[in-house]
Amino acid sequence: xxxxxxxxxxxxxxxxxxxxxxxxxxxxxxxxxxxHAETHAIVGLGVRFGAFSRPVYAPVEAxxxxxxxxxxxxxxxxxxxxxxxQPEGVKLSGGAVSQHGKRLGKLAQVSFNADTRALWRLVxxxxxxxxxxxxxxxxxxxxxxxxxxxxxxDGSGVTLTPFRPDHExxxxxxxxxxxxxxxxxxxxGVNVTATDGIVxxxxxxxxxxxxxxxxxxxxxxxxxxxxxxxxxxxxxLAGTISRALAxxxxxxxxxxxxxxxxxxxxLRGAVRTAAAREAAAQIANSAPGVGxxxxxLHVSADANVLPVLAGVTNTxxxxxxxx
Numbered sequence: 001x002x003x004x005x006x007x008x009x010x011x012x013x014x015x016x017x018x019x020x021x022x023x024x025x026x027x028x029x030x031x032x033x034x035x036h037a038e039t040h041a042i043v044g045l046g047v048r049f050g051a052f053s054r055p056v057y058a059p060v061e062a063x064x065x066x067x068x069x070x071x072x073x074x075x076x077x078x079x080x081x082x083x084x085x086q087p088e089g090v091k092l093s094g095g096a097v098s099q100h101g102k103r104l105g106k107l108a109q110v111s112f113n114a115d116t117r118a119l120w121r122l123v124x125x126x127x128x129x130x131x132x133x134x135x136x137x138x139x140x141x142x143x144x145x146x147x148x149x150x151x152x153x154d155g156s157g158v159t160l161t162p163f164r165p166d167h168e169x170x171x172x173x174x175x176x177x178x179x180x181x182x183x184x185x186x187x188x189g190v191n192v193t194a195t196d197g198i199v200x201x202x203x204x205x206x207x208x209x210x211x212x213x214x215x216x217x218x219x220x221x222x223x224x225x226x227x228x229x230x231x232x233x234x235x236x237l238a239g240t241i242s243r244a245l246a247x248x249x250x251x252x253x254x255x256x257x258x259x260x261x262x263x264x265x266x267l268r269g270a271v272r273t274a275a276a277r278e279a280a281a282q283i284a285n286s287a288p289g290v291g292x293x294x295x296x297l298h299v300s301a302d303a304n305v306l307p308v309l310a311g312v313t314n315t316x317x318x319x320x321x322x323x
Contacts, residue, residue, distance in 0.1 A: 008202070008228075010114040011195050012042075012066035015123075016094040016107070019070040020047045022077045030071055031055045032093035033110055040119040040142060042112045044087035049077050057085045060117060068109060068165070095146030097124045099158060105129070107147055111196050121196040122147065123163050132160035133197045133225060161197045161225030169223050170194040176217050183217070186210050189262025189291075190231065197225035203289065204263035205231050232289060234260040241265065241287050250279035256297065258284070263291040270300040 020028040032046035034057065045063070046055040058073055058080050065072040073080075097104045108131060109123035119136040126132060138158040140150040149158050173192050178184050189204040199218060205211050215229040237260045245251045245258070254276050257268040265284050271277050281295040 008193065008200050008230075009116075011111050011120060012063065012114045012117075013068045013109060013111045013196075014042075014045065014066055014071065015068045015109040018068065020045075020073065021070065022049075022073045022075065022080070024076050026077045028077070032091045034087045034089045034091050035119065035142060036089050040090075040136070040139070041117040042110075042119070043089050043117075044085065045071070046091065046093070047080070056080045057087055059085060059087070090142050091144050092142065092147075093144075095144070097122070097147045097149065099149040100151060104149070104160075105132075121198075123196070124160070131163035133163040134158055134160060135225075159225065162223050163197060164223035166194045166196070169197070169199065169221070172221050172223075173199055173218050176221055177214055180213070180217055183210055183214055186214070186262060189264075190214070197223060198228070199224050199226070200228045200230060202230045203232075204234060204237060204260070204291075206234050206262065208233050208235075232263075234262065237263065237265070237287060237290065241284050241290075244283050244287065245280060248279065248283055251276055251283065254280070256280055260290075263289060264294070265290055265292070266294045266296055268296045271297050272299070272301060274299050 014030060014033050016030060018030045020030050022028070026049060028047040028049040030045060031048050032055065033042055034044040034046070035041065036043055042060050044057050044059050046057050048055045058075065062073045062075045063071060064074050092107065092110065094107050097107050105124040105126035107122060108125040110119065111121040112118060113120050119139070121133055121135060122139070123131055123133050134149070138149050139147055141148040170192050173194060174187070177187055177190070186205040190201060191203045193200040193202070201214060201218060205214060211229065211231045211233055214231065215227065218224070219227050238258045241258045245254070245256055254271045255269055256271065259266045259268060267280050267284060271280065277295065277297045277299055280297060281293055284290065284293045
């Protein structure tokens with residue numbers, strides 16, 4: 001179930017029929033999205049202000065927020081109508097989705113990378129079959145009448161993942177982890193993101209075993225099409241920071257203990273100068289994803305050896321990290 005890491009990016013979503021609010025709070029309805037004919041990036045959206053009015057078009061640059069429930073614009077209805085924008089491209093308004101000439105359902109929602117505006121995911125309404133979500137990579141052709149999907153080389157169909165709202169999917173992922181006693185204690189360091197059937201696990205856990213267990217458990221949650229387990233373990237974080245300290249000339253000759261707990265790091269032991277103490281904290285804080293860094297190093301002119309599991313007083317700890 002777990003898939004190779006994919007770069008996480010914010011997403012904007014457009015569900016046909018969703019509420020649209022202009023800069024003055026005037027309400028409208030999303031009727032369509034306009035895509036670049038070749039790249040399929042979003043360039044604009046159609047909005048109907050009033051049940052009997054004709055749709056007008058706003059540029060995508062005017063969108064300040066877009067979720068499955070609503071779209072917010074930073075321009076007014078009057079400005080949109082005055083501009084009279086007629087964007088070039090393909091207008092999608094919830095047409096049919098098909099493969100091999102067979103209708104799969106009706107397009108209900110489209111999602112785009114918020115930074116690049118590239119098409120990312122599509123939600124298909126299959127009537128009694130419920131809604132499913134697919135990747136934009138499955139799209140072969142887009143026209144005003146709808147979407148045609150590719151046919152894999154083996155002749156199989158495109159994978160259709162049951163669609164679930166992001167908040168529901170995220171809650172079920174968290175519940176699955178918290179219901180497993182061994183993993184519950186690690187949840188404080190874990191960040192769960194769910195977007196259109198794709199789940200990312202990011203943050204820190206105490207061990208590689210817990211990282212793998214968490215991935216296995218989450219992979220069984222209904223509605224996940226892809227799982228990206230990007231969790232780092234505390235030992236990995238300790239190694240990352242220790243190597244960085246060893247490479248930096250300001251701290252290379254110092255004996256510094258690094259003790260992470262779910263991404264929060266304690267630096268312990270003694271260093272010979274205040275500058276080295278400050279540099280150690282800077283280096284630890286620069287580690288990817290690190291949380292709070294507690295600098296418990298003290299300065300001593302004769303700091304040559306770090307006792308095993310050094311504590312705040314530079315004496316030996318009874319428990320790793322002083323816990």
